[in-house]
Amino acid sequence: MNSIRGKWALITGATSGFGKATADLLAQNGCNVIITGRRAERLEAQTNILKEKYGVHVLPYCFDVRELGRSVEMANDLVSREIVPDILINNAGLASGKDKIYEGLISDWEKMIDTNIKGLLYTTRSILPMMVTRNEGHVINIGSAAGHTVYPEGNVYNASKFAVKALNEAINLDLAGTNIRCCSVDPGAAETEFSNVRFHGDDEKAAKVYEGYKPLEAEDIADIIYFIVTRPAHVNISNLLVYPTAQRSVYVWGKKNS
Ligand SMILES: NC(=O)c1ccc[n+]([C@@H]2O[C@H](COP(=O)([O-])OP(=O)(O)OC[C@H]3O[C@@H](n4cnc5c(N)ncnc54)[C@H](OP(=O)(O)O)[C@@H]3O)[C@@H](O)[C@H]2O)c1
Incomplete structure (x- = not known):
């Protein structure tokens, strides 16, 4: 097992959900954390x-991952503090809207493409060179089952997460020969x-998504990330697809009363 005690993990989108739970679990295990978000x-x-x-070091950076300059600023600030993240978790992301493609809002599309694809690229481009120089590090990209199979009205969200899947594979290829x-x-x-974000704050509609079955919890994903980053240095899990037991694909569900 590879201990993360005393290491540094950078987690984008740590104000809620997976990012927040992961920051908590890594910190609980002695890892210093760099947390980001807009709130x-x-x-x-x-x-x-x-x-x-947990008595760990915590560095917060409040910014929007869609702004390249802010990622670069964060990276420069880390350099000035002589901190190289050992772990980068590209988690900040969202679905915005769920509409047929001929009815979708362009503003929703831009939000998803700019956050899920460009935001992930900006953070990676700002941080990965430091890891390459040190020949050490671990990048975790939060994709989605929606990046494996397209579902009706998922269109642009699906496309953004297919892009994350492609970028994850591409990053792996480009890191061949390194220890990262x-x-x-x-x-x-x-x-x-x-x-709630996808349905623009319509909490009733959001709650319906989770009716009739037990969905995954943020802590489940944090556990999985902890498992991945604590494998020995020669073990590279390159992709992990995880569903709640009641969901076997984006189409096949075992919901009660359905
Ligand atoms: N929940 C699911 O069913 C599910 C399934 C598969 C994949 N995912 C993916 O998992 C990731 C995390 O989502 P979640 O489920 O944990 O949702 P969440 O609870 O809404 O958390 C999303 C996080 O991303 C941050 N974020 C969003 N847009 C941002 C921006 N432009 N700049 C900086 N931070 C931003 C948010 O922080 P601020 O609002 O404070 O900026 C928040 O901390 C996303 O990439 C999502 O696509 C979710």
């Missing part, structure tokens, strides 16, 4: 909680703020 109050609260609960590992974790339905 300043949540970041500050999370910083204080993690420091107090790279894995995508691709969850099926998980109950986080994901559906």
Whole structure:
């Protein structure tokens, strides 16, 4: 087992859901964390909680991953502190809207493409060179089951997560010959703020997504990430697809009353 105690993990989108749970679990295991997100109050609260609960170092950076300059600023600040992240978790992302492609909102599409694809690229381009120089590191990309199979009205979200799958494979190929590992974790339905965001704050509609079965929880994904990053250095899990037991594909469900 590869201990993460005293290492540094950078987690984008750590104010909620998978990112928040992962920051908590890694910190609980002695890992220092760099947490990002746009909601300043949540970041500050999370910083204080993690420091107090686990006694680790916590560095918050409040910014939108769609702004390249802010990723570069963060990377420069880390360099000035002589911190090279040992683990980068590209998690910040969202679905926005669920409509037929001929009715979709262009603003939703831009949000998803700019966050899920370009945001992930900006963070990776800012941080990965430091890992390459040190010839050490681990990149985790949060993809989705939606990046394996397209579903009706998923169109642009599906495309953005197919892109994450392709980029995860590409990053792995380009890292051949280095000690840096790279894995995508691709969850099926998980109950986080994901559906509230997707349905633009319609909480009733969001709650319906999780009716009649037990969805994955944010902590399940955090557990999986912890497992991946604690494998010995010669073990590179390159992709992990995980569904709740009640969901066997994006189409096949074992829901009660359905
Ligand atoms: N829940 C699911 O069913 C599911 C399934 C498969 C994959 N995923 C993927 O898992 C990842 C995490 O989602 P989640 O389920 O944990 O949802 P969530 O609870 O809504 O969390 C999303 C996180 O991403 C951050 N974020 C979103 N847009 C951002 C931006 N432009 N700049 C910076 N941070 C941004 C949010 O922080 P701020 O709002 O504070 O910026 C938040 O911390 C996403 O990539 C999502 O596509 C989710």
